[in-house]
Amino acid sequence: xxxxxxxxxxxxxxxxxxxxxxKQFEHVIVTYKPNIDKLEGDHQLIQESLVFxxxxxxxxxxxxxxxWELLLTTIARTINEIETQILTRDAKGISQEQMHEFRSSFNxxxxxxHGAMDTDDFRACLISMGYDLGEVEFARIMMLVDPxxxxxxxxxxxxxxxxxxxxxxxxxxxxxxxxxxxxADKPYILVEELRRELPPDQAEYCILRMAPYSGPGGPAGALxxxxxSTALYGESDL
Numbered sequence: 248x249x250x251x252x253x254x255x256x257x258x259x260x261x262x263x264x265x266x267x268x269x270k271q272f273e274h275v276i277v278t279y280k281p282n283i284d285k286l287e288g289d290h291q292l293i294q295e296s297l298v299f300x301x302x303x304x305x306x307x308x309x310x311x312x313x314x315w316e317l318l319l320t321t322i323a324r325t326i327n328e329i330e331t332q333i334l335t336r337d338a339k340g341i342s343q344e345q346m347h348e349f350r351s352s353f354n355x356x357x358x359x360x361h362g363a364m365d366t367d368d369f370r371a372c373l374i375s376m377g378y379d380l381g382e383v384e385f386a387r388i389m390m391l392v393d394p395x396x397x398x399x400x401x402x403x404x405x406x407x408x409x410x411x412x413x414x415x416x417x418x419x420x421x422x423x424x425x426x427x428x429x430x431a432d433k434p435y436i437l438v439e440e441l442r443r444e445l446p447p448d449q450a451e452y453c454i455l456r457m458a459p460y461s462g463p464g465g466p467a468g469a470l471x472x473x474x475x476s477t478a479l480y481g482e483s484d485l
Contacts, residue, residue, distance in 0.1 A: 266330070341410060362401070365398060391408060429444045435465045
């Protein structure tokens, strides 16, 4: 597990290199399954012989079984994370050098090494990069990177934020245009449209913060995505 963790955290080598190494780890772990099965059989025979204390090892069969299953789960999750990073990199046009820089900064400020920065670590990271953060501005940024208010910032959220900041591609107008597409060109959007088109956490975030639409022709429950979009980028109060 330590090797898998190192592979996902190291910044040396491309994401494809990391993926190759992880796939190799996964193959080794999966092909070890017959050994686990044999140990299970040996363990059963030992139990039937009423031998319950083995002075030759500190590990129980349960420890071995759980450890092996945890390895499979960990490597599958890590592979999924790397695949997501590759898709994000390619979709947003991030260079390998930029991805290395993002990973290096994230790892440095992920002081608890949990794979996510807590709020104070994220603030320190932003300050180190030259951000002048007041409470209001930091709260706005946290709503972008942690819409579910978990108190942590994942690497994926960090990449999304840094890509937007460095490329300056997302603007209130572009966000409004995206909502307009989801709303089929209506000047308002409905709750059911948000829940149908967006991931659950993002949909609920928008529903909670969008004001009721007050323009003409809006049905009951219609939401104002225009004010929400401008507020999201600090052009009005959210």
